[in-house]
Amino acid sequence: MRLKPRGISAVWALVLFALLLSSGPAFGEVTLIYPQDRTLVAGKSVTLYGYTDGEESFQVQVNFLKKIDVESEGFFSVEVPLIPALNVVSVGGETVRLFSLPGAKLDTFVFKTAKEETTFTSFRLHPALEEGCESCHSLEEGDLQIPEDLKETCFSCHEDFTKDDDEEEREFIHGPVAEGECVSCHTPHFSKNPKLLVEYPPGKLCVTCHDDKDPSEVEGTTIHRPVAKLECQRCHSPHASDAEYQLVRKGNSLCLGCHETPHPNHRKASTTKEMTVIPDDFPRDGEENLACIGCHSPHFSENPRLFRIPEVKLCTTCHRL
Ligand code: HEC
Ligand code: HEC
Ligand code: HEC
Ligand code: HEC
Ligand code: HEC
Ligand code: HEC
Ligand code: HEC
Ligand code: HEC
Structure with a gap:
């Protein structure tokens, strides 16, 4: 029997529909930002955060069985229940594995099966997410707008540390802070590190940009203990201060x-x-x-006792022989 043209298009429509269902891009409108794959969750449920590029209804699937309908007008957050074990959650075209350990205070958890080991990591969420994505983003015709100079955005909730108590601009503001590049050090959404830092401890973050101060690069010289321990922030503020080089205190103090x-x-x-x-x-x-820093270097030195210049030369700067 010969198929009528209408019949053919009906078959094609079915094939196309099946393709749409199975391929990722059709669900590309749903973007999940949290949680990501292999997240460790300390509770019996998790809140999913994301956005759709328009009004959209979609389903969240938990462990292939439970289906939750979501109506999104752009940004969405939806709480889904988890079992205290490995969970597979599908949102739009994306599938993430979550491990739920209610009450656990672990940074990571290694899940072992006969075949493989999978490491799950727990993240600290920026409380700003609870206020909604709108506090930092807008959607313009489905396109997510990302603020560039973050000073205004972040300081709408946080105290402006570039200003002193009298609301005067501080004299010494760290380069990336002055430029509003908060996200070169902080993630805006969530992080495995305290203070939403992209690197931890903070000193490790400092030497990603200031590699000339990296103590692991200066083997063989005298290294000041707090520098060796990457405790840069014992002396420098990461943001701003009233002392040169954003030092936490002025002069010898x-x-x-x-x-x-x-x-x-x-x-x-x-x-x-x-x-x-x-x-x-x-x-x-x-x-x-x-x-003090006239004679001693604050970071490291080729000379004993952190002397800035070789000892004899240093002494004879003042003591005539
Ligand atoms: C505290 C402010 C803030 C909040 C709240 C916030 N974002 Fe963001 N978001 C940013 C910033 C800043 C960037 C740019 C990051 C960069 O340049 O590294 C960004 C980037 C993004 C990106 C680009 C990809 C990425 O992850 O870097 C997406 C997608 C996104 N945000 C979605 C969301 C959604 C959805 C929400 C709500 C659940 C949200 N954001 C809440 C500040 C925020
Ligand atoms: C050079 C890296 C760097 C940049 C750039 C930076 N920060 Fe930070 N920020 C830090 C570090 C490091 C800490 C942790 C300080 C500590 O705990 O000793 C911190 C802490 C914070 C805290 C928590 C303060 C507290 O006491 O809990 C806030 C809020 C913050 N930063 C906001 C911002 C904002 C807003 C910007 C942009 C205007 C910014 N930061 C730019 C490194 C940076
Ligand atoms: C809608 C309000 C809001 C906005 C906007 C916002 N935050 Fe926050 N943020 C909070 C709250 C609430 C906390 C938790 C209380 C606190 O530490 O002040 C927090 C905490 C933090 C912390 C400390 C986290 C910790 O583990 O102690 C950092 C760092 C931070 N925010 C950075 C930023 C940066 C960078 C931006 C801009 C991209 C920003 N925040 C914008 C509300 C906001
Ligand atoms: C994202 C890169 C980046 C990170 C991370 C970073 N800095 Fe900086 N830092 C800069 C830039 C850019 C300048 C400005 C350089 C200039 O003006 O010559 C600067 C300047 C400084 C200065 C003043 C230098 C001068 O000659 O005036 C000090 C001190 C400093 N940073 C310390 C730190 C400390 C401590 C940390 C860690 C908490 C840190 N920085 C993390 C980029 C960074
Ligand atoms: C014991 C206090 C102390 C510690 C710890 C410390 N600094 Fe400094 N830093 C100073 C002082 C004081 C200056 C002033 C200029 C000078 O004498 O070199 C300075 C100057 C700087 C400068 C600008 C001048 C230059 O030499 O480039 C940078 C950048 C800097 N420090 C980065 C860091 C980084 C990164 C760390 C951590 C690895 C760190 N500092 C740890 C005290 C300290
Ligand atoms: C005029 C040069 C000079 C100045 C200024 C100076 N020092 Fe020293 N420092 C020395 C000499 C020389 C030694 C080694 C002999 C000694 O212990 O007296 C030394 C040793 C030290 C030691 C090691 C002590 C030990 O027992 O090994 C420390 C810590 C120290 N100085 C800290 C400081 C501090 C803090 C300041 C500022 C308040 C300072 N120095 C100012 C020259 C100086
Ligand atoms: C955060 C605390 C801290 C600060 C601030 C600090 N130091 Fe130190 N410093 C130490 C420690 C810890 C040691 C190692 C002490 C020891 O070996 O007994 C040390 C050792 C020293 C030594 C002896 C180094 C050696 O190997 O013989 C000198 C010199 C020194 N510091 C000078 C300074 C100067 C100058 C400043 C100010 C720019 C300063 N320190 C600020 C903690 C600090
Ligand atoms: C910046 C100038 C300066 C430098 C550099 C300097 N000194 Fe001194 N030194 C002094 C002064 C000022 C005194 C105090 C003299 C007085 O009592 O009038 C002094 C005192 C001394 C004393 C006797 C008093 C005491 O504290 O024991 C000795 C020993 C000494 N210095 C050794 C050194 C040595 C060793 C060096 C090199 C590592 C050195 N000085 C570098 C300025 C300096």
Whole structure:
């Protein structure tokens, strides 16, 4: 029997429909941002966050059985129940594996089967997500708008740390902060690290840009202990401060915070000794004292005791032989 033209188109329509159902792009309108594949969940349910590029109704499938209908007008968040074990959740064209361990305070969990090991990671969500995606994004004809200079966006909820108590702009603002590039250090949505940091500990983050300060690159020299431990933020603010180089305290008080009484007799900026002459341009801390960093480097040095220059040369800057 010969198929009538209408019959053919009906078959094609079915084939096309099946193709649409099975291929990803048809569901491309649904974008899931959290959770991602292999997320560890500490609760009995998880909230899915994402957006659709228009009004859309779609289904969330949990463990192939449970189906939840979602009506989205753009941004959506929907809570789905989980079983306390491995869960497979499908949203639109995307499938993610989640491991639920109610009450667990783990960063990662390794799920072992006879065949393979899968590591699940837990993430800390930015509480801003609860306020809705609209606090940072808008959808224009289905296109997600991402704010560029984030100062205005982020400081709509957070205290503006580039300003002091009198609302005056601080004198020393870290380069990427001044540019509003908060996301070079923080993820806006969720992170496995505290403070939504993209790298942890914070010092590791610092040396991704300031590689000349990376202690692992300067083997063989004297490295200041807090630098060796990548505790850059003990001395520098990551954002802004009233001291040069965004230091957390000004002058010698920065050092004296950790070194109570280092060689107290050797810090005077004046002398009565004939053989001792202090050059006018030697760094000082006020009138009375020599600056610690005039003699010591704060990070590392080729010389013992972090001396800025070889010892003999340093001593003879002031002590004439
Ligand atoms: C606190 C502000 C903020 C909130 C709230 C927020 N976003 Fe974002 N989002 C950003 C920023 C900033 C970027 C750009 C990130 C970058 O450049 O690395 C971004 C990027 C994105 C991207 C691009 C891909 C990616 O992940 O980098 C998507 C998609 C997205 N957001 C969706 C959402 C959805 C959906 C929500 C609500 C569930 C949401 N965002 C909530 C600030 C936010
Ligand atoms: C150079 C990296 C860097 C940049 C750029 C940066 N931050 Fe941070 N931020 C940090 C670090 C590191 C911490 C953690 C400080 C700590 O806990 O010692 C932090 C902490 C925070 C905190 C938490 C403060 C608290 O006490 O809990 C907020 C809020 C924050 N940053 C917002 C921002 C905003 C908004 C911007 C952009 C205007 C920004 N950050 C840019 C590195 C950065
Ligand atoms: C809609 C309000 C809102 C907006 C907009 C917002 N945040 Fe937050 N953010 C919060 C709340 C609430 C907290 C939790 C309380 C706190 O730490 O202040 C938080 C916490 C944080 C923390 C600390 C997280 C932790 O683990 O302690 C960082 C870092 C942060 N936000 C960065 C940003 C950055 C960067 C932006 C801009 C891209 C931003 N926030 C925009 C509401 C917001
Ligand atoms: C995303 C890259 C990036 C990261 C991460 C970063 N910085 Fe910076 N930093 C910069 C840029 C850009 C400047 C501005 C450089 C300039 O003005 O010459 C700067 C400047 C500085 C300065 C002042 C330099 C000067 O000569 O005035 C200090 C100090 C500093 N950063 C410390 C840190 C510390 C501490 C961290 C970690 C908390 C850090 N930075 C993380 C990019 C970064
Ligand atoms: C013990 C305090 C201390 C620690 C810890 C520290 N710094 Fe510094 N840093 C200073 C001081 C003081 C200066 C002032 C300029 C100088 O004397 O070199 C400075 C200057 C800088 C500068 C600008 C001048 C330059 O040499 O390029 C950068 C960038 C910098 N530090 C990055 C870092 C990074 C990254 C870390 C962590 C790996 C770090 N600092 C740890 C005290 C410290
Ligand atoms: C966050 C705390 C901290 C700060 C701030 C700090 N230091 Fe240190 N410093 C240490 C520690 C810890 C050691 C190692 C002590 C030890 O070995 O007994 C050390 C050691 C030293 C040494 C001896 C190094 C050696 O190998 O012989 C010198 C010199 C020194 N610091 C100078 C400074 C100067 C100058 C400043 C200010 C720019 C400063 N420190 C700020 C913690 C700090
Ligand atoms: C004029 C140069 C000079 C200045 C300025 C100076 N130091 Fe020193 N520092 C030395 C010399 C020399 C030594 C080694 C001999 C000694 O211990 O007296 C030393 C040793 C140290 C040590 C190691 C002590 C030990 O027992 O090994 C620390 C810590 C230190 N200085 C911290 C500081 C701090 C903090 C300041 C500022 C308040 C400072 N220095 C200012 C020259 C200086
Ligand atoms: C910035 C100038 C300067 C530099 C550099 C300097 N000194 Fe001194 N030194 C002084 C001053 C000022 C005094 C105090 C003299 C006084 O009592 O009038 C002093 C005192 C001393 C004393 C006797 C008092 C004491 O604290 O024991 C010794 C020893 C000494 N210095 C050794 C050194 C050595 C070793 C170096 C090199 C590592 C050095 N100095 C580098 C300025 C300097």
